Amino acid sequence: MITCNLLPMTKTITCAVTGHRVLGDDFDQEKLKNDLAQIVEKGYSVFLTGMAKGFDMACFKALESLKKDYPQIKICAVIPCSDQSKYYSAKDRAEYEQMVLNADFIAKEDRPYFRGCMLLRNDFLIENSSLLYAYFNGEKKGGTYYTVKKAKENFLQIKFYGDSK
Numbered sequence: 001m002i003t004c005n006l007l008p009m010t011k012t013i014t015c016a017v018t019g020h021r022v023l024g025d026d027f028d029q030e031k032l033k034n035d036l037a038q039i040v041e042k043g044y045s046v047f048l049t050g051m052a053k054g055f056d057m058a059c060f061k062a063l064e065s066l067k068k069d070y071p072q073i074k075i076c077a078v079i080p081c082s083d084q085s086k087y088y089s090a091k092d093r094a095e096y097e098q099m100v101l102n103a104d105f106i107a108k109e110d111r112p113y114f115r116g117c118m119l120l121r122n123d124f125l126i127e128n129s130s131l132l133y134a135y136f137n138g139e140k141k142g143g144t145y146y147t148v149k150k151a152k153e154n155f156l157q158i159k160f161y162g163d164s165k
Contacts, residue, residue, distance in 0.1 A: 019055025
């Protein structure tokens with residue numbers, strides 16, 4: 001069970017992010033910041049990130065940077081297990097730990113990794129947001145696929161990375 005220190009959230013202003021751990025050649029940090037700024041300008045101010053390497057952590061960094069222009073942004077680190085960063089490199093682990101310290105809110109599972117913990121995290125993202133921002137290559141497997149599919153099943157609005165809508 002993921003416990004959360006968030007005040008009761010208003011789903012209408014909450015955007016969850018999901019994406020692949022390996023970022024493709026098409027990935028551009030400035031495009032990411034532009035997408036996230038557009039989302040903020042549409043009234044979203046709370047962002048849930050699953051804290052995985054790759055897209056999740058890139059979004060966290062971009063949102064931190066955007067706080068200078070959009071101080072209403074709040075970042076919630078959604079941590080699926082107590083040892084999520086166990087296999088990260090020392091550099092990535094230090095970055096992860098700093099992000100957790102910088103998060104405005106933390107939603108976390110206190111147990112170490114267990115089968116299904118990432119899916120519980122992804123369910124939390126969907127259940128507590130009204131928009132999903134996704135970096136998705138279309139591959140029909142993995143956590144990003146699961147989260148996008150679940151968002152569609154739950155009629156969540158989805159904005160894909162780089163999509164001009």
